[in-house]
Amino acid sequence: MAAVANPVEQFLRSERIPHIWCPGCGIGTTVNAFARAVIDSGLDPLKVVVVSGIGCSGRVAGYVSFDSFHTTHGRAIPFATGLKLANPELTVVVYSGDGDLSAIGGNHLIHSARRNLDIKVICVNNLVYAMTGGQSAPTTPETANTSTSPYGSFEPDLNLPKLLDAAGASYVARWTTYHVKQMERAMLELLRKKGFGFLEVVSQCPTLYQRRNGMGDGLESVKFYKEHSKVKNDACLDDLAMDKIGEIICGRFVDRDRPEYGQTMREFYQNKLGAKYRAPEFQDGVLV
Amino acid sequence: MKAAPHGVLTGVHFINGDAACCEGAIAAGARFAAGYPITPSTEIVERYAARAPQVGGTFIQMEDELAASITLQGAVWAGARAFTVTSGPGFSLMMEHICYAAMTETPCVFVDVQRAGPSTGLPTLPAQGDMMQAKWGSHGDYPIIALCPNSPQECFDLTIQAFNLAEKYRNPVMFMMDECVGHMTEKVVIPEADEIDITPRRRSPDAQLFQPGEDLVPPMQHAGEGHGIHVTGLTHNERGYPDLTIASQDKLVRRLHDKIALAAEEIADWDEEDIEGADVAVISYGITSRVAQRAIVMAREKGLRVGRMRLITVWPFPERRVREIAQKVRTIVVPELNLGQIALEVERLAAGNARVISVTHAGGGVHRPEQILQAIEEGAR
Amino acid sequence: MAKGAVHITVDRCKGCAICVEFCPTHVLALSTAFNGKGYHPPHVVNAEKCSGCDLCGMYCPDFAIYGFKLGKQGVAQ
Ligand code: SF4
Ligand code: SF4
Ligand code: SF4
Numbered sequence: 001m002a003a004v005a006n007p008v009e010q011f012l013r014s015e016r017i018p019h020i021w022c023p024g025c026g027i028g029t030t031v032n033a034f035a036r037a038v039i040d041s042g043l044d045p046l047k048v049v050v051v052s053g054i055g056c057s058g059r060v061a062g063y064v065s066f067d068s069f070h071t072t073h074g075r076a077i078p079f080a081t082g083l084k085l086a087n088p089e090l091t092v093v094v095y096s097g098d099g100d101l102s103a104i105g106g107n108h109l110i111h112s113a114r115r116n117l118d119i120k121v122i123c124v125n126n127l128v129y130a131m132t133g134g135q136s137a138p139t140t141p142e143t144a145n146t147s148t149s150p151y152g153s154f155e156p157d158l159n160l161p162k163l164l165d166a167a168g169a170s171y172v173a174r175w176t177t178y179h180v181k182q183m184e185r186a187m188l189e190l191l192r193k194k195g196f197g198f199l200e201v202v203s204q205c206p207t208l209y210q211r212r213n214g215m216g217d218g219l220e221s222v223k224f225y226k227e228h229s230k231v232k233n234d235a236c237l238d239d240l241a242m243d244k245i246g247e248i249i250c251g252r253f254v255d256r257d258r259p260e261y262g263q264t265m266r267e268f269y270q271n272k273l274g275a276k277y278r279a280p281e282f283q284d285g286v287l288v
Numbered sequence: 289m290k291a292a293p294h295g296v297l298t299g300v301h302f303i304n305g306d307a308a309c310c311e312g313a314i315a316a317g318a319r320f321a322a323g324y325p326i327t328p329s330t331e332i333v334e335r336y337a338a339r340a341p342q343v344g345g346t347f348i349q350m351e352d353e354l355a356a357s358i359t360l361q362g363a364v365w366a367g368a369r370a371f372t373v374t375s376g377p378g379f380s381l382m383m384e385h386i387c388y389a390a391m392t393e394t395p396c397v398f399v400d401v402q403r404a405g406p407s408t409g410l411p412t413l414p415a416q417g418d419m420m421q422a423k424w425g426s427h428g429d430y431p432i433i434a435l436c437p438n439s440p441q442e443c444f445d446l447t448i449q450a451f452n453l454a455e456k457y458r459n460p461v462m463f464m465m466d467e468c469v470g471h472m473t474e475k476v477v478i479p480e481a482d483e484i485d486i487t488p489r490r491r492s493p494d495a496q497l498f499q500p501g502e503d504l505v506p507p508m509q510h511a512g513e514g515h516g517i518h519v520t521g522l523t524h525n526e527r528g529y530p531d532l533t534i535a536s537q538d539k540l541v542r543r544l545h546d547k548i549a550l551a552a553e554e555i556a557d558w559d560e561e562d563i564e565g566a567d568v569a570v571i572s573y574g575i576t577s578r579v580a581q582r583a584i585v586m587a588r589e590k591g592l593r594v595g596r597m598r599l600i601t602v603w604p605f606p607e608r609r610v611r612e613i614a615q616k617v618r619t620i621v622v623p624e625l626n627l628g629q630i631a632l633e634v635e636r637l638a639a640g641n642a643r644v645i646s647v648t649h650a651g652g653g654v655h656r657p658e659q660i661l662q663a664i665e666e667g668a669r
Numbered sequence: 670m671a672k673g674a675v676h677i678t679v680d681r682c683k684g685c686a687i688c689v690e691f692c693p694t695h696v697l698a699l700s701t702a703f704n705g706k707g708y709h710p711p712h713v714v715n716a717e718k719c720s721g722c723d724l725c726g727m728y729c730p731d732f733a734i735y736g737f738k739l740g741k742q743g744v745a746q
Pocket of ligand 3 (some may be wrong): 681682683684686687688689710711721728729730731732733735
């Protein structure tokens, strides 16, 4: 018996493990990085809240022992918005998938980045709708075969970092499940950054994406990321679109300071209203 | 528990129903609102946006109603009493999250100031076409509580009641106004804070998040309190963990239903007059009840024996009383600004004991009292 | 003496071999034995080479393995 524990263990609802994710799926790998980043951050884990939408990545909320909310499809961000605004002491992390966050939840993604509310978004991008059986997502690279693009996709895909930059996010980065150390550091940066942060983790879905596209199993996928990724922190955001077999540019693309929504709002009203302003106040855990 | 004084605008006001609803919410302790503009409900959040920073509240205008209807639920789980406000088309979008609130037992209030639909319909003239949507609009089987005010004063009083019921039963409550009541300006008396009863949030540091008490309602814990809570829209056990079995589904869905069914008599609220000895009873709600009142006066002038029942709670439906009335009178007349939604419910409960005449109106205006009078006369024959 | 060691929760493993591939010092190999779920879990084949870097732990999608440093007496640090 080892004298130390797996760092992730303290943040798992161990009674719910093994999880439902397939062998070689990348989602669990991202959770390892997240757990280690929370430890590194020194944050009080009891004040860290994880909010997920629907999908394979949306199941993260159910496996981590933080206060966690498994919400509806696409709406993790607005739910997180309510949590964070009502209790600014919470560190609110949205952990969800690409389809959930950028398709059905795309509108919320844009507007939350614009507001710059202090929410940390971890987007596990497996390029496909996995939970429902491998359908095309806005992130599916052109030519990739999915169950709803059986002859290959002909739609252009969404360049998430560019979208988030344009919308105003304070922090935008992308790594893959190959880059476990960089991912951990990026998650730490995300947790420390005040404002709306977005980390895209390109992650394999061996069951429904890689296999269907002749790209092998989980192991082959991570090797593919190793071979095909390139770190470019100062990359031109236009170059970040992913094609099926081309380069995956990784790095930290945006790290800027913009006024954070919640704090700005409270200061704004205080200045405008002077003595008439009344700060939110909790009594026995309920806002009065 | 009594209302917090800083949220109560004690005094006599001359305000419309929308403003009164907003003041009711603030008096009830609503410290969070998420909204999206839509007439004729917008005045409620416009007023809340101005009042919130003065009462320790937060308002956010979201990018759509899909967002607003779950943003408020996030706020509830952080410890706020919260509401959102909309009308017809926005109410349709919010259906996504009414069942999420029911499933996760999130106490919150949805205000729908009804306007004429379907679709964009007649913006923004009155209707009562969302009554069934309030009950059935979300997918799946879930219980709902819905209240229906007929005056600005009731917009104040019953909004407080809506929040209290939400907390008492850990359930979403629909506040079903209509354009007329929302835009009608009348005297509204706001009492002293210590005269306003507030139902506190049901809290327990030890109970599991979905472990019901005797009345089948579980107490709540919030995020950040150290309980490691988990909340999901999936079928779950008392710990809140997904439990995807038919047995668990049966247990959960039935408990959700039963907690409201058990309290249905207590929740049901109406006022009535002269039912005893009446040949005809008029059952109505919202603005239509005020038009019906005129028709009843006219009928009495003609010597007809007419009683009335006005629904204050629409869901759960006051079933027992409607059954009784059906045994006392010959005919029940149900005027409403739709093509007969509540009339169906009345017909079901009358079960052939009384004739039911539905007095319909497609919305955009209100009935002429004569239309209702005509139905009363026919029913008395 | 090895600078590190690993702990393997055999029954959590789904046999993806990612830990085996990305261990920088090739400490691990998939065993020929099956675990309770029918997968081949990793086992240690080069114990003395383990640095305790925990890369295996960072990769493992199933929280089934992790590495840790050993002190002079061979006890976990
Ligand atoms: S379907 Fe894909 S994304 Fe979902 S658990 Fe399996 S491998 Fe992971
Ligand atoms: S701790 Fe490092 S060296 Fe040891 S087995 Fe794991 S990856 Fe290899
Ligand atoms: S990475 Fe984990 S699941 Fe995969 S083989 Fe190694 S121990 Fe097993």
